[in-house]
Amino acid sequence: MSSNGEPTSFEVQDSIPIIDYSLLTSGTANERSKVVQDIGKACEDWGCFMLVNHGVPETLIEEMMDVSSEFFEMTIEEKLEFEAHGVLDPVRCGTGLNLVNVNKDTLWREYLRLIVHPDFNCPHKPARFSELASDYVKRTRAVAMELVNGVSESLGFESSYMNRELNLDAGFQLLAINYYPSLLEVDISRGLMPHTDHGLLTLLYENGVPGLEVLRDGKWVGMGGGVSNAFSIINSDHLEIFSNGKYKSKLHRTVVKDGRKRITLVNPNGPSLDTIVGPSSRLVDGENRLPRYLPMKYRDYLECQTKLITAGKHAFDMIRIDI
Ligand SMILES: O=C(O)CCC(=O)C(=O)O
Ligand SMILES: [Fe+2]
Numbered sequence: 318m319s320s321n322g323e324p325t326s327f328e329v330q331d332s333i334p335i336i337d338y339s340l341l342t343s344g345t346a347n348e349r350s351k352v353v354q355d356i357g358k359a360c361e362d363w364g365c366f367m368l369v370n371h372g373v374p375e376t377l378i379e380e381m382m383d384v385s386s387e388f389f390e391m392t393i394e395e396k397l398e399f400e401a402h403g404v405l406d407p408v409r410c411g412t413g414l415n416l417v418n419v420n421k422d423t424l425w426r427e428y429l430r431l432i433v434h435p436d437f438n439c440p441h442k443p444a445r446f447s448e449l450a451s452d453y454v455k456r457t458r459a460v461a462m463e464l465v466n467g468v469s470e471s472l473g474f475e476s477s478y479m480n481r482e483l484n485l486d487a488g489f490q491l492l493a494i495n496y497y498p499s500l501l502e503v504d505i506s507r508g509l510m511p512h513t514d515h516g517l518l519t520l521l522y523e524n525g526v527p528g529l530e531v532l533r534d535g536k537w538v539g540m541g542g543g544v545s546n547a548f549s550i551i552n553s554d555h556l557e558i559f560s561n562g563k564y565k566s567k568l569h570r571t572v573v574k575d576g577r578k579r580i581t582l583v584n585p586n587g588p589s590l591d592t593i594v595g596p597s598s599r600l601v602d603g604e605n606r607l608p609r610y611l612p613m614k615y616r617d618y619l620e621c622q623t624k625l626i627t628a629g630k631h632a633f634d635m636i637r638i639d640i
Contacts, residue, residue, distance in 0.1 A: 336359060395442070507571075559594060593613065610638060
């Protein structure tokens with residue numbers, strides 16, 4: 318227990334860690350250094366955590382949920398204007414996992430993926446979508462960048478090290494909105510196959526309908542439910558690569574059993590597309606600390622991943638070095 322009687326992050330054995338973002342931005346030096354430690358422990362031990370007191374206004378999040386719902390409830394003809402093509406198309410709408418046509422009988426969701434940084438892209442309808450999304454992604458990006466600074470410190474670096482090395486000022490940020498329709502409307506089960514995300518950290522906000530699960534010691538553990546007004550934060554592939562395997566990319570999936578529609582606002586946050594990402598040179602040497610991953614340009618990784626996914630493979634398998 319902390320001095321005021323509140324439970325601290327790691328007292329509850331084997332439950333997803335909870336990190337208080339406000340301690341990172343406005344805590345005392347001691348509080349900040351403790352929360353940096355907690356972030357490091359969460360990234361290493363769990364590969365994910367819940368983020369509370371993040372400062373993104375709840376009203377903005379609610380409006381984003383409403384406008385996203387309006388988007389997906391447009392007619393198919395209207396949505397076809399934004400149909401998915403290449404992985405780097407600025408706006409793409411589709412179904413299934415990335416470009417794969419998953420079996421509709423077992424897994425189903427619709428998605429809209431927008432590249433929102435370095436340039437902001439958004440469908441021109443519904444009318445207030447663009448304004449809301451632009452505000453939302455600026456705020457979530459600020460949270461993500463602050464978290465990366467904390468992660469950088471937790472690895473023993475100065476807080477700006479990862480930002481600089483990975484050219485995060487020109488970083489690639491997506492807003493992926495997932496829509497799992499209500500079971501009363503469509504008689505199908507909804508979800509998303511087990512996968513890891515590209516980038517450094519994914520921020521995910523759900524509309525109160527649970528479904529996200531992470532793999533922990535061979536078992537799927539529900540994430541999100543029970544902690545109100547929180548982001549789920551998930552380690553992604555390039556964090557594992559850059560940390561040379563210390564902070565593993567987290568396998569997750571979605572299984573929606575609740576009859577209500579589920580909407581998630583998901584922000585993968587990556588380096589700039591032209592950054593060649595490999596293990597940090599500060600974490601490897603030619604002797605005891607060998608690199609475990611081959612360097613690869615982030616853009617190539619994304620393109621390669623999309624091609625491989627149809628064959629059920631993962632780009633990670635191409636760059637992982639077996640020691
Ligand atoms: O919508 C969810 O529950 C998970 C989404 C996700 O993992 C993704 O979009 O990569
Ligand atoms: Fe994901």
